[in-house]
Amino acid sequence: MGDLLITVAPTGAETTKADCPQLPTTLAELVETARRCEAAGAAMVHVHIRDDEHRPTLDLGRLTDTVSALRESTGLVVQLSTGGSVHDPLDDRLKVLDAAPDSCSLTMGTTNFGDDVFLNPWPFVCDLYQLSQERHVVPEFELFDLGHVAALHRLLGRFGLPYGGKVHVDLVMGVPGGMPGTADALVAAVAALPAETTSWSATGIGRSTLAVGLASLSKGGHLRVGMEDVLTLAKGVPVDHNEQLVSRAVEMGRLAQRTPMSGKEARDLLGLA
Numbered sequence: 001m002g003d004l005l006i007t008v009a010p011t012g013a014e015t016t017k018a019d020c021p022q023l024p025t026t027l028a029e030l031v032e033t034a035r036r037c038e039a040a041g042a043a044m045v046h047v048h049i050r051d052d053e054h055r056p057t058l059d060l061g062r063l064t065d066t067v068s069a070l071r072e073s074t075g076l077v078v079q080l081s082t083g084g085s086v087h088d089p090l091d092d093r094l095k096v097l098d099a100a101p102d103s104c105s106l107t108m109g110t111t112n113f114g115d116d117v118f119l120n121p122w123p124f125v126c127d128l129y130q131l132s133q134e135r136h137v138v139p140e141f142e143l144f145d146l147g148h149v150a151a152l153h154r155l156l157g158r159f160g161l162p163y164g165g166k167v168h169v170d171l172v173m174g175v176p177g178g179m180p181g182t183a184d185a186l187v188a189a190v191a192a193l194p195a196e197t198t199s200w201s202a203t204g205i206g207r208s209t210l211a212v213g214l215a216s217l218s219k220g221g222h223l224r225v226g227m228e229d230v231l232t233l234a235k236g237v238p239v240d241h242n243e244q245l246v247s248r249a250v251e252m253g254r255l256a257q258r259t260p261m262s263g264k265e266a267r268d269l270l271g272l273a
């Protein structure tokens, strides 16, 4: 029985193919990545897609094809990003649910994002949450800041539990503009989570990846890793394939006496039918 959820976030919307040719941006590359990451120990994939020029897109046809291809080729829980890129309009981000993924990310508030702003106004958060309930998509609440934890209390208080009855949270730490990727910040955020929370993971951006991963394991949390969040294994050592990050997460889990869960076990954890 697995007790460690490892989510892989293989692509993201921020890194260019020109800067990082090994980033999986085509559907074929994404499927190959997903298969290898599942074999290495991942149970969920957090998906951003790209167009033919490798630019971030929320094209509905491509999203739908991506969900189908990942379902055909893997047993992973397929989570589509509703965050997209900082340039995506809110309406397009709502339409992501038309692609009928198992899960969607749902960020709980606006945050400075490097030099940009990642916009998540409260009415948009409410609309997206209610849409996820209607469409039977399980949200993963993305918390970039302690204020987002408070917003999650408010959302659950107003609209009740997500589809499936489970509350799964991901702490996204170390974004320039959000909470820092430190053990202290993780402990504070976990202590403030709503009582309804049934599982939580954490990811540390860039160099905070190891500090956050180890802190998460020591607090009994789950792990998200991937090239969306970090592009090096150590200073000056680039990630060649997302599988390396998943394998490292498995190894960190092994030291903490945790066993990676399968996609099926992850479905139970997240309340997916």
Ligand code: KMH
Residues within 6 Å of the ligand: 012, 013, 014, 081, 082, 083, 084, 085, 086, 105, 106, 107, 113, 118, 142
């Ligand atoms: N690309 C970021 C602006 C999500 O996937 O929901 C937002 C993001 C969060 O990656």
Ligand code: ZN
Residues within 6 Å of the ligand: 009, 012, 046, 048, 081, 083, 084, 105, 228
């Ligand atoms: Zn994302």
